[in-house]
Amino acid sequence: MRNAERALIAIALVASASAAQAETRRPVDLPAGSLGGAVVALGRQAGISIGVSDPRLASMPVRRVRGQFTVRQALQKLLDGTEAGFVSIGADSWRIVRRSPPPQPLRVAQRPMLQPAVMMAEEPPGDIIVTGSKRATPLSAYPGSVSVLRMDDLPVGAEGVGTEAIAQRLPGVGSTHFGPGRNKLFIRGIADSSFNGPTQATVGQYLGETRLNYNAPDPDLRLYDIATIEVLQGPQGTLHGAGSLGGVLRILPVAPRLGETQASAALSAAATAHGAPSYDANAMINLPVAGDHVAVRAVGYAVRDGGYIDDTLRDLKDVNRTDTYGGRISLRAEPAPGWTIDIGGTYQSIRARDSQYANRDLRDLVKESPVAQAFGNDYALGQFVVRKQWDSGLSFVSATGVVRQDIDETYDATPESGPPTLFRQNSRISLLSNENRLSYDMDGGLGWVVGTSVVRNDYRLSRSSGAGMFSSEVGVFNRVDEATLFGEVTLAVTPSLSVTGGGRLTHARLSGDALDAPQFEQADVRMQAKRSETTILPSLAFSYRAAPDLTVFARYQEGFRPGGIAVRNNFVQRYRNDDVATAELGLRYGGTGTGDVNLALSVAHTRWRDIQADLVDSTGLPSTNNIGDGRIWSVDATIGWRPLPGLLIEASGVYADSKLTDPFTSAVVLRSSLVAYDGGTGVVSGPGPGVIFPLPATAVIAESDDLPNVARFNGRIGADYTTVLAGGYDLRVSGWARYVGRSRLGIGPVLGVSQGNYLDTALSARIGRGGYGLFLSATNLFDSIGNRFALGSPFTLPHERQITPLRPRTLRIGMDIRF
Template identity: 20%
Template sequence: MNRDKKLKSARLAKAFLPVPLALAMSQPTFAQDKSFMLEEIIVTAQRKAEGLQNAAIAIDVATGEDMIDAGITDMSRLGELSPALSVQSTANGNLVFIRGVGNFTLTPNSDSASAFNYDGVYMARPTSSTGVFYDLERVEILKGPQGTLYGRNATGGAINVIPAQPRLGETSGYITASYGTLEDVDSNSFTTEGAVNIPLGENTAARISASVVNSDPTFKDGTGEEDTRAFRFQVLTEPSEKLIIRFSADYAANDDTGAGITYAGKVEYDQVSENVFYDSNLDYNEGIYTDASQAFRRNTFSLPGATFINDMGPEQYRDNEYFGAHVEINYETDLGTLTVIPAWRQAELDYLSPAGAFPYLQKETDEQFSFEVRLSGSAGIYDYILGAYYFDESVEIDTALNISSIASFLDNEYTTESFAPFARITANITEDFRIVGAVRYSTDKKASKGVTTGGTIFCTNLTMDPAAPCIGAPLFEFAESPEELAMLPAEGAGPNFYTGASPIPMLPDWNIAVSRSDLYLNESLKNERATFRLAAEYDIAEDSLLYASVETGYRSGGFNPATGFETFDPEYLTAYTIGSKNRLLDQRLQLNVEAFYWEYTDQQVSHVATDMDGRTANITENIGESEIMGIELESRFLLTENTLLSANIHYLHAESTDFVYQEPFQGTPPVTGCDSEQAGPVWVVDCSGFDSYNSPEWTINLGIQQTFPIDDDLSLILGLDTQYKSERYLAFQYLDEQYVDSVWRTNAQATLESFGGGWSVSAYIRNIEDERTPNYLNSSPSTNLMITGTSLPRNWGVRFAYSF
């Protein structure tokens, strides 16, 4: 369908969006023999073009129009459209979980559990999803491991973002602009995107797209603002009937603060009550740089009349740039279609964010090159896809973390080289019955080289009042490198000693020692794994499909810049699925159902921890096994040619059947809701039996859309949608405070649209209930401070769109 010249029939079933159930929104079409029906969407999730209802996989789809109407400009709100998807938005990027499978970190020493693919190119770093959600054809969300066609790091699934491509012989385009405001926050937003398609002769066309997202701060301390700019240029040419070549280059940049956070409180271990939570009593949008937040921070770490913590230091910022270019070549041969995709991407990251109560700086350069080749064809009863994939990545990273009495620095380079041949064969046993077999063999080579440096201030005054140790002693100032930290001893030297008078009368003078530790990293590893898919598909009727499959996935191991946690192993997931896709009532009713069972072993979890030498680091551990099962029901019903009903019900039972990890022994037990036991120099924490984090048992999306034709060229479209998420844990420590209640959120929209003139005006309101639930609740092991980021409050706005 031509997005730039929308037909009336293609719009009548489009509920005012953001209908979460607009996922895979089937639009009505009109035929001579049938008055109206749901239209099919074409997807390429299985590396071939096919109708969504013919794709025998678990998949949700949002069209480009869905994304515009829902106001989704990045990954953070994509979970509103897919019940299986949960996204945690942080100051540094977005953490993605599909049916409870995901990762808690954005640092490059570990990989995402869900593959993010932009225009057919795998992006290794989660932050690289910035600035690609504009001028889209569709977004595909694949649920479950994609170990054969997508390969490594797709244990949870895959997210495919497919931009609109140039069209030959057509001059067209569109522009949209929206203005919105957030209730009780005094924050406004402006978003615009557009594209123009230009023919360059008979066989060539270019498409130029751009996007600007600008929003005021949503937190009192000035954080939570966004200023993102993005640009894309494509050229498509068909030199002959057999050859199509498309070139694409893109650029995106952030220059803002990123998402804001607030102190939820502090958790401390108490011998009587074990974990005791002290509520910060701060507003959800307080931020951490306001006077009220800084007072809470100081009181948390201070005694009356004395301060044991430095000022917060430099404020949060984000200054990131992203570049990319790739070519897609499709050539028709006697054996089938040969597809070749060489691609290059680079990101320059520079951001400072609050790690709990302290500043964390990260500067990073990511560069990746990939090359994929596929041959798709048929021979007798067999359809086949044969291919190979090569990936090479280099990440240079420098980080600095200041915890006043502890300083941690990392200067490291991570490299990854991966190669994987793969094959998929479909045997068409009969006209209605097919068997699918696929296999992929991945070889991943990783290396880590660099140094992590830690500095620690010790109080050596043994005669001091234990309630007020070393009052008045100097603390570490924020520094970007060990060389800039004046108090830190030289490498290899003994500790530096400092003495001074206490500022409090009657208290002893302070005596401190400053020590330094350096851990040199020069490691390499190699992981090899065969993943497979075996499936059966049966067309039980013309518009009814029954399918069953078993598929495996794996996420490679890696390194930690931490003593005692130097490496971690790969994780594995096996998924069993049975489902059915149906069109009934002359294709006015769509009814799909899927049941699934996943076995998740050697599960990786990433978190901030203190290593055996006292340094604070982001580490990844293998913590055990999980069992994930559930059922999903999705329905669309075109009640009349102007009335569309939609429902999606997702039931999920995800349990950590074997969840054990370690924390270094530091006197008191670690702050956790799980059982813990000391074992030599470590605490062994056992969270077995808990529900998996970020795994709501029930997610329900409901929607209704009604179109009122005014005349032959004008229609009013009204829509209402709502989403329910049941209670769930948001973090792996399983503290009571990290358990959030169930919530309903409802959105409404009205659109006045002229089909002939190509314009529309919309008004919307989102989160009518004004529910402000946490997106995440993380507790830092160094401070036990709990930070939180919340969903947006009630907001409303208007949008204008014009196409030609």
């Protein structure tokens, strides 16, 4: 609580110190010609984002504007006497709209349409740049499935939600729900298990150019002061290496603005039905340090998510309160023409008083636990990025990142009718990464990139348990060193057809050790765990421009994860590397965000060999094993329709058919289809010797070979209306409904329980003028319970049904201001 109060005080000081700062004037020189060209020039000179909602406006002639102006003054002079106007849509973001002809009292803004991607306003109208390709690749030429979000594409207040806001927006992104800072992300149905352990993540996560994690859970950084979010469906092995089996999530923060003084702040409060109140406070400041050559940008925030789970055994209410505070600071310098140096640091701390699961057999939102199951996540990132851009289209990037993540977890391990017992688990992860690449860009997405990458990741897992005095359990230490050479080239076969080919050569050295294990076991482990792996990941893709607004693409890509050591039933064993190969066929219609109808569709087949999965052993302790081979068919579709000016209606859905096709003999007992369930005794026994799992008589077993956490269908429908009211007030109203299909928690008789099959809903509105705004949002409109995740503690799961409910109906009200 003291840390949260300090963060709030700091935010208030930043906001009050910044309130005196007016929007600064800057030199502006906009050429006469088309509006589209002038908008691009203003965006580059002022370091802001400007979008054009109507392609016919982009070709409209405008006169030259030159002098010292604020952004608002420059836009007023540029558009004076034309049929175009402008609206502010967020910090450093503006949109050019068509004025409604008189005598209509309202001016309607046409909001860009998000389909697989939205327009990045720094580019000319019609060009959406996929930066995750590590080149300046236009979406129209990118041969793969990708989604690009701006923050104004997310609901009001999504900044304080974090990664969950992305999953709510994109049906193809899934997650476990252990709690913020310890969830696993999945893309395209490539999901291994529900637990966190030594296995590497299936989704590669980046903050700008720097990798966020390796084999750690999602750090769940809050999305304050973010420019764009890219989700590249995987695998993405050629350009992003190990741990991108499902794809890549790339978050691009707003860069420091040279020569400008900016500030913003926001404050909101929320009331949750059946729960405690919440709050969210954040502030940003951007300051020039050395004229137009150096600038610093800092963001700070504090978030409290009030609890809504009651523990009747301890007679406590709203036990699952979570406090999050953190910030980000970055310095940008341009020491010479074409050179950019970025130095930054990110820190976030999450503290939860108790877990967020409930007991399904009790009344709603209630559990009975004799102990508190608190958890926390401390995340720190330092990054150093150097760029050089030549006028010829050649560019060089060198990015270095250092990450430290500490995760503390506690679980109720009380045996049935036994004394209160607590299980503690601490994960310490350190990651050092460096990438250097040289790229060359030509028109139409043609060009090449070549680079090197070096990664060192250390993972240390310590465990202890006890009813009073705690005793150490066997833990593990894994180290991975990677050295990589990669490259990709895109060539034109015909004016409409391009081919992209590339490869990645990775040499990995693996080492591991057992912690707190008997000496004879440790010696055996050292002999088994030291080894090397060399992997080649090829890729091949085609992109065909069938019509100006229609692109058809085909893609083949591979990905892998290195192996390691794990503990199972207090014995140390080695698990092998796994790999995936995906063939994809898709199309995009539209893509500029300006047409009345836009469409994206893809079909993909994935083969997954030697699947690594973090499981639980027969004692309830987390473990890791190769469980067999699998395959996934997935269909991803998105359609957007603008029936009226300013109104956007979108629908998207993902169908995934996943199977564990060839289970390993050592893991055969884990398949629920190969075990017998005796409802009278509440015991599940398998073919393995001595493997007995007690289950409640009411247990629901998902009798299928589907991979864990993969629903057959996820879907979303949303509507967004943006307009400019008389008096210059900007109004935005949006709403959505999201269906999450049924899936199973994991693989095996204990973990094969059902989850999902619920509907989530939300409405939001914001009205603002100039730099001020008021907003209101409501989530879970029907106050549904749902079941996001059928697990709270693996130790008590065998004798109680567990669910992770949706946050009950929540009403949030707040205000934002920027200078």
